[in-house]
Each structure stands twice: as C-alpha cells, then as structure tokens.
Amino acid sequence: MSARPGSGMGPGPGPGSGPGPGPESGPEPGPGPEPSLGLGPGPGLGLPFLPGCAIRDPTKTSFHRSHTLDFRNGYAFSQLPREGVGGETLYPNQLSQAQLDDLCTSGPTLTYGPARKSAPPPFMPSYVAFDKQVLKFDAYFQEEVLTSAEEHYRIRQVGIYYYLEDDSMCVIEPVVKNSGLIQGKLMRRHRVPKNDQGDYYHWKDLNLATNLTMYGRTYRLVNCDSFTKVFMESQGIVLNPPEEMVSDPYIELRRMPVQKPTVPAGPDPLWQFLTYDMKVLRFYAIWDDTNHPFGDQHRCIIHYFLADDTVEVREVYSKNDGRDPFPVLMKRQRLPKTLADKKNFAIGKTITLLGRTFLIYDCDKFTQNFYREKYGITDFQPVDVRKTPLEKVPQVIPPYNGFGIPEDSLQNCLSLIPKPPRKDIIKMLENNLKVLRFQAALESSVPEDRNRRFILSYFLSDDTISIYEPPVRNSGIPGGKYLKKTRVAKPGSTPENPIYYEPSDFAIGSTIEVFGHRFVITDADEYVLNYMERNAECFPSATLQSLRDHFGPRKAVKDTVNNDTPKQDLDDLIEEVQKELKLRHNYLNTRKFHEAFHHSDNDGSGLVDKGKFLDLCDRLEVPTSTILLKKLIDYCTCGEDKINYRDFLRAFPSNLFPEAEAQDEQLNT
Numbered sequence: 001m002s003a004r005p006g007s008g009m010g011p012g013p014g015p016g017s018g019p020g021p022g023p024e025s026g027p028e029p030g031p032g033p034e035p036s037l038g039l040g041p042g043p044g045l046g047l048p049f050l051p052g053c054a055i056r057d058p059t060k061t062s063f064h065r066s067h068t069l070d071f072r073n074g075y076a077f078s079q080l081p082r083e084g085v086g087g088e089t090l091y092p093n094q095l096s097q098a099q100l101d102d103l104c105t106s107g108p109t110l111t112y113g114p115a116r117k118s119a120p121p122p123f124m125p126s127y128v129a130f131d132k133q134v135l136k137f138d139a140y141f142q143e144e145v146l147t148s149a150e151e152h153y154r155i156r157q158v159g160i161y162y163y164l165e166d167d168s169m170c171v172i173e174p175v176v177k178n179s180g181l182i183q184g185k186l187m188r189r190h191r192v193p194k195n196d197q198g199d200y201y202h203w204k205d206l207n208l209a210t211n212l213t214m215y216g217r218t219y220r221l222v223n224c225d226s227f228t229k230v231f232m233e234s235q236g237i238v239l240n241p242p243e244e245m246v247s248d249p250y251i252e253l254r255r256m257p258v259q260k261p262t263v264p265a266g267p268d269p270l271w272q273f274l275t276y277d278m279k280v281l282r283f284y285a286i287w288d289d290t291n292h293p294f295g296d297q298h299r300c301i302i303h304y305f306l307a308d309d310t311v312e313v314r315e316v317y318s319k320n321d322g323r324d325p326f327p328v329l330m331k332r333q334r335l336p337k338t339l340a341d342k343k344n345f346a347i348g349k350t351i352t353l354l355g356r357t358f359l360i361y362d363c364d365k366f367t368q369n370f371y372r373e374k375y376g377i378t379d380f381q382p383v384d385v386r387k388t389p390l391e392k393v394p395q396v397i398p399p400y401n402g403f404g405i406p407e408d409s410l411q412n413c414l415s416l417i418p419k420p421p422r423k424d425i426i427k428m429l430e431n432n433l434k435v436l437r438f439q440a441a442l443e444s445s446v447p448e449d450r451n452r453r454f455i456l457s458y459f460l461s462d463d464t465i466s467i468y469e470p471p472v473r474n475s476g477i478p479g480g481k482y483l484k485k486t487r488v489a490k491p492g493s494t495p496e497n498p499i500y501y502e503p504s505d506f507a508i509g510s511t512i513e514v515f516g517h518r519f520v521i522t523d524a525d526e527y528v529l530n531y532m533e534r535n536a537e538c539f540p541s542a543t544l545q546s547l548r549d550h551f552g553p554r555k556a557v558k559d560t561v562n563n564d565t566p567k568q569d570l571d572d573l574i575e576e577v578q579k580e581l582k583l584r585h586n587y588l589n590t591r592k593f594h595e596a597f598h599h600s601d602n603d604g605s606g607l608v609d610k611g612k613f614l615d616l617c618d619r620l621e622v623p624t625s626t627i628l629l630k631k632l633i634d635y636c637t638c639g640e641d642k643i644n645y646r647d648f649l650r651a652f653p654s655n656l657f658p659e660a661e662a663q664d665e666q667l668n669t
Contacts, residue, residue, distance in 0.1 A: 062086040074132065130164035135203055135231065137162070138223040139212070140246055151250040158186060160212070160219060162203050164231075167191055169201060171219070187214065203232075209240040220246075269308075276306035281367045283345055285313075285358035286385050287329075297387070300329060300358060304345060310334050313353060330354055348383050361385045400495030405487070423462070431460035436531065438506055439523035439598055440467075453599050454482060454519060456512070458503055463487060465501065467514065470595040488514050503532075507543040508550045523598065526551065570635050570647065577628050577651040584623065590652040593620060597645040607642045624651075 066083045069076060084090050137160045145151050158173045170189035191200045192214050206212070212219045222243040224232075232239055281304040289295035299316040312332035317325045330353060344351055350359050361383035363371075371377040397413050400406050407421040436458040442449045455468045464485040471479030491513050493499040501512065506528075512519045529547045532539050596616055600608055608616075613633075622629055636648045 060086060076128075127165040133164045133227075133231075135162040135164065135206070135228040136160070136225045137206060137208075137221045137228065138245060139219040139221045141217055141219045150253075154250060155246050155248040156181075157245060157247075158219065160206075160221070161189075162206065163189065164203065167200065167202060169214075171214075204235075204237065207237070207240055208242050222246075273307045279306045279366075279370075280304065281306065281345065281370060282364040283360045283367065284362040284364075285351075285360045287356055287358050297385075298329075302345070302351075302353075302358065302360070303332075305332065308334070311353065313358070330356075346377075347380060359383070359385070397496065402495075406495055406498055428461045434460040434531070436460065436503055436506065436528045437525045437594075438521050438528065440512065440519040441522050443511065443518040443520050448476070452477065453522075455595050455598075456506075456519065456521070458501075458506060459485065460503070463500060463502070465514070467519075468595070470592075470599050472599070483514060488512075504539045504543050507546040509546065524550070525594075573628070573632055573635060574651045577624055577632060578653075580624055580628065581652075593622075593652050594649055596620060597649060601645070606644055606646045607638060608645045610637070610641045610643050613643045613645060613648075622652075 063086050065085055066081045066087075068078050068081055070079060071077075081090065138157070139160050140155050140157045143154050143156055145153055156173060158171050161170050161172065163169070168189050169187070169192050170185060171187040172185050173183045175183045193199070194201050194205070201212075201214075206221065208221055208224060210221055212221060220243075222245050224239070224242075229239060283302040283304070285300050285302050287298040287300055289298060301314045301316060303312045303314070305311070310332045311330070311334075312328055313330040314327070315323075315329045317323060335353070345360060347360055347362060350357050352358075363380065368380045371380075395413070397410065400409060403409060405421075408418075411418040411421065438456045438458070440454045440456045442452050442454065444450065452469065455470065457466045457468070458464075459466070462485075465483065465488050466481070466485045467483040469477070469479040469482045471477075487500050489498040489500055490505075506512070506521055506524075508521055508524065510521050512521065524547060529551050532544050532547060536544060596619075597608065600612055600616060617629070624632075632648060632651060633643065636644045638644050
C-alpha cells in the first residue's frame with residue numbers, strides 16, 4: 001500500500017519523507033525532532049502536510065525550477081526533474097521489490113476507489129511530430145535526344161524527396177562534372193498537384209516499381225532508403241520489390257575501352273608529298289537541293305589534293321544569283337577510307353560528302369591526263385546537266401462578265417493589282433481636237449422616232465463616239481446628250497475579241513448599230529470629206545466616194561449661188577465678225593449654230609428659207625452687231641427667199657475657241 005504524499009509514512013518526494021518513518025530514523029540522535037530551517041514551504045519532520053503545519057524559510061532567495069526539456073542529436077525530448085524548486089534535493093523512491101510487487105497485486109480500488117484516468121497526451125502538430133523526417137526514393141526518367149546521331153535518348157537518375165512535415169516534394173539530380181546538363185534541383189520543394197481537381201500527391205501515393213508523373217515528366221521509382229521502408233511498413237503500406245537502377249546507354253558505351261585501329265605500314269607519306277605537291281584534280285559537280293524548301297541546283301568544283309588525299313568543295317557563283325558568296329562549301333579535309341579512293345571520282349557518278357550528294361559531270365584537262373596515265377580511263381564524255389525548260393502553261397482568259405469595258409476587266413487577269421489599260425499617247429497627240437461629225441437618223445418602227453435627227457461625233461484621238469440630239473421645240477422630246485463618249489463594238493463581235501467602229505465605217509447611207517439602236521448616216525461635215533481626202537490611203541474607196549457623191553451637188557449649187565458675190569469681200573467680212581467675237585467673248589458654243597441650221601436643212605442643199613433663217617437667228621441670239629449681221633446676211637442671200645447658211649456658218653466655226661472647247665469636252669466626258 002502506498003501512502004499519500006506528505007503523510008510521513010511512505011516514500012515520496014516531499015520534504016518530510018526520508019529513508020524510514022519514526023523518531024529512530026532521524027539524521028542525528030537526540031531528545032526529539034527539530035524543525036529544519038533549510039527547507040522550503042512544507043510541514044516539518046513528522047508533521048502532516050496540512051494547513052498550518054507548513055514552515056516557510058524567510059532566508060530562501062532561489063525559487064527557480066529545473067528544466068525538463070532538452071535536445072539531443074537535433075531532436076527534442078523530455079526528462080524527469082532531478083532537483084526541486086530552488087535546487088532542493090529530490091529523494092528517489094526507496095521501496096523494496098517485494099513492496100512494489102505487493103502494490104501491483106493488491107487491489108487499491110477497494111480502499112481508494114477507482115483510479116483516476118490519466119490525462120490525454122499533449123497535442124503535437126505535424127511540423128513538430130515529423131520535423132526533419134524525409135522519405136527518399138531513388139528514381140529515373142527518360143529524356144529524348146534530338147540533336148545527336150550517337151544517342152536517341154538518355155537516362156537521368158534522380159532522387160525524389162518527400163517531406164512529412166508539410167507534404168512537399170522536390171526532385172534533385174546528382175551533379176556530374178562536365179556532363180553538359182543543367183543538374184542539381186530539377187524541381188523546387190513544394191506541394192505537387194496530382195490532377196486538375198485540386199488534389200496533391202501524398203506519401204500514400206508513393207510505392208516502388210511504379211511510375212510517378214509530375215508536370216509532364218514520368219519518373220520510375222525503383223528503390224528507397226531504410227527509414228522510408230520502415231515508415232511505410234509502420235503505416236501499413238506494403239512496398240513492392242525494388243528494381244535495379246537503369247543506367248544511361250551512352251555513358252555505358254563511353255566507359256567501354258576504345259580499340260585503336262592498327263594502321264598497316266604504308267608507303268612513305270613524304271614521298272607522296274614530294275611527288276604530287278601542287279597537283280590537284282578538279283571535278284565539276286552539281287549539288288541538287290531541290291527536295292528541300294527553297295532548294296536549288298548548286299554548281300560546285302571539287303578539288304582533290306594528291307599530296308595528302310584531302311578534298312575541298314567550292315560553290316560556283318554567278319552575278320546577281322542572290323546567294324552569299326562565302327569562300328568554300330566544304331573546307332579542305334581528309335575523307336573516310338571508303339571515299340578516299342580516287343576511282344570514286346568519275347564523270348557520271350555521284351559521291352556523298354558530309355551528307356551532300358554531288359553528281360560529277362565533267363573535269364579539267366589535267367584530271368583527264370592523270371586518269372588516262374594512272375588508270376587507263378579514256379572516256380571523259382561530260383554529262384548534260386542543263387535544266388529542262390518548264391512547259392509554259394497557256395493562260396486562259398475567263399469570259400467577259402459585262403461589267404465595265406473589256407480592256408479594263410482584262411487587267412484583273414493579267415496582274416494581281418489591276419492597272420489601267422494603256423493608251424496610244426502618240427495617236428492622242430496627233431489627233432487631238434480632231435472630230436468627225438455626221439448627221440444620223442434613227443431607224444425605228446415608231447412613227448415619232450422617224451423625224452428625229454442626231455449629231456454623231458467620232459473622236460479620232462481615242463476612237464470614241466458620242467451622240468447628241470438637238471432639241472426641237474414642241475416635239476415632246478427633250479433632246480440633249482444621247483450617248484456619252486464611249487467605244488462602240490460592231491454587231492457580231494465577241495466580248496473576248498471586240499471589233500470597234502472605225503472612221504471607214506461611216507459612209508453616207510451606212511447603218512451604225514449602237515447598243516441595240518440603229519442609226520443611218522445621212523450627212524457629214526465638209527471637214528470629214530477634207531480629212532478623208534488628205535488621208536485617202538487609210539480609208540476604203542467606197543466610203544470616200546460616197547462622201548464625194550454626197551457633197552458634189554452642194555458644191556455646184558454653192559458655186560452657182562455665190563458667183564455674184566466677190567469671194568474676197570465675203571472672207572474679209574467673216575474675218576471681221578470673228579475678230580469681234582473674240583474681243584467680246586472668252587468662250588462661245590458655236591456648235592449649237594451648226595446643229596440647228598443642219599437640222600433645218602431637210603434636203604441637204606445648203607439653202608434655208610429666209611424667214612426660217614431669221615427665226616433661227618433670233619432664237620439662237622447670234623452674238624454679233626446688227627450691222628455686221630445684216631451685212632453677212634446680205635452676202636449669203638441667194639435670190640429673194642433663200643439664204644446659204646453654210647457661208648453664214650463660216651463666220652462661226654466650231655474651232656473658234658479650241659482651248660475652251662477642249663476643256664468643255666473633258667468635263668462632259
């Protein structure tokens with residue numbers, strides 16, 4: 001049975017306990033126990049630990065407690081106090097083994113009741129419980145090699161570390177000197193995502209002989225250290241059998257001893273140098289690189305140096321070929337033994353030098369003599385390597401779609417960026433302001449259209465046609481511009497090959513079809529006849545003769561009518577009228593005078609009734625003085641009631657103001 005602390009009957013750490021109870025067990029013999037003044041607060045010797053029995057030492061100044069926490073090998077651990085408060089001595093339990101066994105077998109619950117439950121263990125966070133505890137796995141991953149002909153992949157051995165305190169991981173590759181790789185810490189320490197749902201890798205996901213994928217790279221776990229094995233087994237995880245670490249095949253190949261080839265004894269190289277020094281074989285070859293993007297056929301010269309059996313390749317450049325003229329394509333060097341034989345260099349054969357295949361098509365005279373004397377070869381016929389001209393694909397012009405003029409639409413087929421059709425500048429300069437005017441009647445089944453008269457103008461500068469209808473009062477037709485300047489194609493011509501009207505087509509009585517409307521040529525200016533007579537070689541005789549026949553009667557009537565009037569006086573009067581017009585006007589549209597008088601001459605005789613003539617003068621408001629106008633009418637009067645309007649119109653020619661008329665024509669166009 002154990003006694004309560006402070007009762008003085010049993011062992012305990014209290015100040016009143018000793019090796020044995022009773023007055024016989026005092027430290028010194030004497031008449032009775034004396035209170036100890038060196039003890040702290042508590043009962044004296046033989047006194048129970050009750051209120052009022054404690055004796056306090058007023059001379060005590062040290063009240064510190066001994067520490068119970070310590071560190072050993074970097075780990076924290078707790079220990080029982082060895083000294084009391086202020087450095088007091090703590091006496092150990094001095095019960096015998098029999099007493100201890102008796103205490104174990106007895107039932108203290110009969111005396112003291114059920115024992116109190118022990119306090120729960122203190123809470124310890126994971127960063128304290130698993131501090132400096134790391135799981136270490138040996139692993140490797142395979143990395144593809146694309147830039148080496150000796151290896152296709154490499155094996156990189158790494159160590160995967162899992163930190164239990166915060167579930168973070170890192171990957172470290174041992175640094176190998178002169179490896180040429182970036183080694184060390186391949187992945188910094190952090191929690192590694194496991195999937196896209198926000199999960200992270202846990203130590204429960206790790207096992208041997210399994211694959212672990214982190215950030216697109218797959219690691220093969222092959223082994224672990226002893227601490228990792230003990231920890232995983234303590235947590236109920238059965239580890240797979242370990243695997244052997246896979247080594248890099250390229251490193252194993254380099255570790256193999258290299259056998260140096262035994263070179264058989266040959267002729268003295270100094271003799272070869274002295275014999276063939278400055279003697280070079282020259283071959284003309286072609287390198288076909290057309291299989292690659294933007295490739296071409298490169299003409300090259302291969303030099304074989306007989307002194308030391310070295311070869312160099314130079315590329316032949318031409319002017320403005322767009323290539324950078326670097327000195328050599330392949331520097332002078334020795335080739336492998338299989339290619340060092342001079343017999344491999346022959347016309348018509350291909351040879352591969354450093355990955356490039358060359359076709360030898362010719363050689364120089366020295367090379368031919370060398371092969372003829374050394375090997376007895378006499379056939380040196382060169383190979384034709386000229387490029388075969390490509391077959392030109394004919395250009396197919398699509399049919400005309402009806403938009404714009406055919407020449408303008410054709411430019412969309414000839415170039416990516418359409419250009420305006422070219423114009424004949426020389427023709428435009430030579431025929432500037434040259435216009436052939438004809439009178440035409442509309443051929444129609446409608447009775448109202450039969451009496452309509454039109455002025456058809458043909459511009460020699462660009463072969464365009466314009467049609468103007470003089471307005472007739474009270475006719476119900478407004479008149480004016482009927483067709484703007486444009487080129488008119490003949491009936492039956494195709495859009496792909498249009499045939500346009502020419503001046504030779506405008507004969508008296510001929511029919512001109514303009515966009516579905518048919519016009520009959522009934523009259524023309526005298527300028528048309530004069531122009532065709534001056535250029536008779538350019539016009540058919542039928543066209544010229546029709547104009548001559550048309551103007552023949554007019555000339556006879558004119559000569560008969562004007563016999564009484566001196567021609568010189570009429571010319572002087574016309575010149576005076578024109579001077580007055582130029583002084584009083586900067587621009588005058590005299591074309592309307594010609595159109596009005598020609599329209600009033602129904603029979604084409606050149607004579608108009610005097611009453612009708614005066615009405616036209618009043619309506620047109622002839623811009624000249626009354627005296628000159630009356631004198632001009634007197635000179636042009638034929639008989640009593642006829643007036644020769646052709647002589648009258650000589651005072652108002654259409655080219656009286658050529659510059660202003662040209663500007664007006666351009667604005668109308």
